Amino acid sequence: MKPLIRELADRALESTLAIGRYALFTGRLLAETPRALLRFRLVVGQVHNAGALSLVIIMLSGLFVGMVLGLQGFDLLERFGSEDSLGTAAALGLVKELGPVVTALLFAGRAGTALASELGLMRATDQLSAMEMMAVDPVRRVVMPRFLGGIIAMPLLAAIFSMIGIFGAQLVGVQMMGVDPGQFWSQMRGAVEHDDIMEGVIKSCVFGVACSAIAVYEGFHAMPTAEGVGRATTRTVVISSVVVLLLDYMLTAVML
Numbered sequence: 001m002k003p004l005i006r007e008l009a010d011r012a013l014e015s016t017l018a019i020g021r022y023a024l025f026t027g028r029l030l031a032e033t034p035r036a037l038l039r040f041r042l043v044v045g046q047v048h049n050a051g052a053l054s055l056v057i058i059m060l061s062g063l064f065v066g067m068v069l070g071l072q073g074f075d076l077l078e079r080f081g082s083e084d085s086l087g088t089a090a091a092l093g094l095v096k097e098l099g100p101v102v103t104a105l106l107f108a109g110r111a112g113t114a115l116a117s118e119l120g121l122m123r124a125t126d127q128l129s130a131m132e133m134m135a136v137d138p139v140r141r142v143v144m145p146r147f148l149g150g151i152i153a154m155p156l157l158a159a160i161f162s163m164i165g166i167f168g169a170q171l172v173g174v175q176m177m178g179v180d181p182g183q184f185w186s187q188m189r190g191a192v193e194h195d196d197i198m199e200g201v202i203k204s205c206v207f208g209v210a211c212s213a214i215a216v217y218e219g220f221h222a223m224p225t226a227e228g229v230g231r232a233t234t235r236t237v238v239i240s241s242v243v244v245l246l247l248d249y250m251l252t253a254v255m256l
Contacts, residue, residue: 025220026213028139029147036144046149050111050212051156057106062161065098066090066168073169074177086179087188090169091162095192095200099162101248104207107154108240112215115146116236119219120229128220143220147212154208155201162200199255206247211240 037043073089119142122128128138166188173179215236222232 022213022217025217026209029144029213029216032140032144033148036140036148039145042145043148043152046145047152048149049114050107050146050149051153054107054110054153054157055160057110058103058157058161059164061102061106062099062164063168065102065161066094066165066170067172069093069098069165070169070172070177074173074179083173083177083179084183085187086169086173086177087166087184088191090173091166091188091192092196094162094165094169096196096203097248097252099165100158100200100203100207101244103158103161103204104154104211104244105241107150107157107207108211108215108237108244111150111153112211112236112240113233115150115212115215116219116222116232117229119143119146119216120222120232123220123222124224124226124229126224139220143216147216150212150215151205151208154211155204158200158204158207199251202255203248203251206251207244210243210247214240214243 069090070086073086073093074083077083077085077089119128122142128142131138131141170181170184174181174184218232218236218239222228
């Protein structure tokens with residue numbers, strides 16, 4: 001039993017230290033944000049890399065998620081004779097939960113891994129070390145634009161996901177299942193309030209900070225080997241997914 005308890009204690013201590021390192025690195029990034037915003041072109045380029053290049057998977061996923069939500073929502077609401085409320089259910093589910101969460105998971109799988117592997121490759125090829133030798137801070141020059149690009153892109157991607165998802169729910173509910181289009185849109189407009197939209201925006205912004213910080217941290221601190229870059233990429237997806245789901249629960253509990 002003693003070796004097992006000792007191993008569990010070591011794992012707990014290691015996890016605590018890792019959380020502290022993540023927190024310190026994120027705090028440094030947030031402190032550098034005002035100065036990094038002056039590098040406008042670099043930030044815009046990273047918004048394109050993190051956001052525009054993720055549009056296809058975000059739009060396709062949003063469409064299919066909305067269509068499935070329309071099918072499942074219609075089947076459930078039909079049992080209670082409330083098919084006309086399908087628009088309300090789809091909009092609230094997408095704007096408050098599915099939009100930010102699924103977008104963050106897709107972002108971690110597409111853009112997060114790209115950021116981590118890019119920085120890890122720069123570490124493996126000594127590009128970051130060369131910057132340090134030339135008195136150029138790699139955090140300000142390389143890491144910060146990528147971090148800010150992810151933060152800016154995440155709410156925009158979540159909004160696009162929700163809009164495409166609502167279209168998919170309307171496509172199934174109205175065009176296929178025969179829900180009255182007037183009731184679909186009017187009930188949606190009457191039920192979805194400003195606070196509901198702000199909840200989704202806040203969640204997407206928090207997820208953007210978390211996913212971007214994890215991706216750049218793992219890439220920046222990756223071992224300078226091919227295996228190290230692969231591990232950093234894998235850890236980015238796993239840790240980001242768990243953190244997104246944990247933060248989603250915490251934010252939902254606070255906002256309710």
